[in-house]
Amino acid sequence: MYTDKVMDHFSNPRNVGEIENADGVGEVGNASCGDIMKIYLKVENNIIKDVKFKTFGCGAAIATSSMVTEMAIGKTIDEALELTNAAVAEALDGLPPAKIHCSNLAADALHEAIKNYKESKA
């Protein structure tokens, strides 16, 4: 059902956890699917230095969370804002059709965290 990449990120999720004194925190939830995801950011000179996540959700939700953290690290804030849910799913070699809604969380949570970072800076 899931691709090897999804199973890899699911069984060995990257960047799980929290960042103390994070520069930005974003949380999005989709109760209908049962997925809730929280992203923590460390930003230096407009570049995302570190990302951590916590996720309540299915295999797809955990894998997309893990993938989005890998994709975001090292990117500038503007570059990270261009990351889409579709791009995350694609990086995982796709998700089963019934799971596409879960992946909507990953980039959204990242964008929420960036929004939070911008607001706290302003």
Place this chain on the structure above:
Amino acid sequence: MKRIYMDNNATTAVRPEVLEAMLPYFREHFGNPSSVHWAGRAVSPAVEKAREQVAKLINCSAAEIVFISCGSEGDNHAIKGTAESLKDKGNHIITTTVEHPAVLHTCKALEKQGFEVTYLPVDKDGMLDLDALEKAITDKTILISIMWANNETGNIFPVEQIGAIAKKHKVRFHTDAVQAVGKIPVDVQAAGVDLLVLSGHKIGAPKGVGALYIRRGTKLTPLIHGGHQERNRRAGTHNVPSIVGLGVACELAGAEQAEHYARIKALRDRLEKGIFDQVPEVKLNGHPELRLPNTLNVSFAYIEGESLLLNFDMKGIAASSGSACTSGSLEPSHVMGAMCVDVVLAHSSTRFSLGADNTQEDVDYVLEVLPPIVQRLREMSPLYNRGGKPLTCDECQIVRRV
């Protein structure tokens, strides 16, 4: 890797004795039991023997058994057939909110045709209020369809009392006994049921065969029209090997049920106690006692069911979940919803359904690998250890009431 199967409410392996009995009916005795020639004559007694075997298990006469292609067909036949044959008497059907989709969606389809359906609620343990059942009966009520045992929680409904209520009000009573047969005693006379459905693949017979009990004298419009098989009650050339297999499975179930009950229940109880002893914040879904001996449905707070199942699977353990992500829909299990289980907990509901092949070693293995999996997923969950800060998302807090 170990392979531990604890999903027997989903399906079971065909038993060796069943397969053995079936094999001659693929090639050697391949005939159509409706044929008069030698090939048919060799086969029809086997079908009739199977009918006796099924009838004996549920205490009815062989003439009251109709072979069908699956449990879902039986539920459709019983409900649509009653609706059609009794539509001049009334248009009201009573069922429950926790039925299998084979019953629920059949009732929904009849609603579109003008039938009225009462879906009885359940309490937080998943049990029915029989007063509510009796109050729901009107002079337009033609059918009560209530499952004998629930596939998700294992809850056993008081069919004898329901049968008595149905009799008192002269309403036909259908029960989906797909999960009950083989696990607990099922006696159609004692329960006073008019229609009952059982399915082969839950009791060690193949998938795609079942039986519908139709009490003598019950007018029921056929679902499948065609040839004269099954005394015009169900058309279609008999699935002889599977029917033979179903017969043997029923005979074995009758002989072993009491012994299996005690042994499987002891294993289930060991699993249940082990989980509750070792893992904090676990909720039992279903009635503490009035449950099938093999079924344990629990929710592990803060984590989602599918991710739990995938982790179990990586350890060779097969179980199932009421999470939306495993149901193919966006909503978690309707049974959890009907029991007013919090949505987040419903997403984490996990069902272990044991079988006769499980051993104490299996249970102890599950008890060994489960707590660290739960803990690891909890550590990953944003809902865990929020330090008293409740989740603010309103949506996630809703308790769905039916």
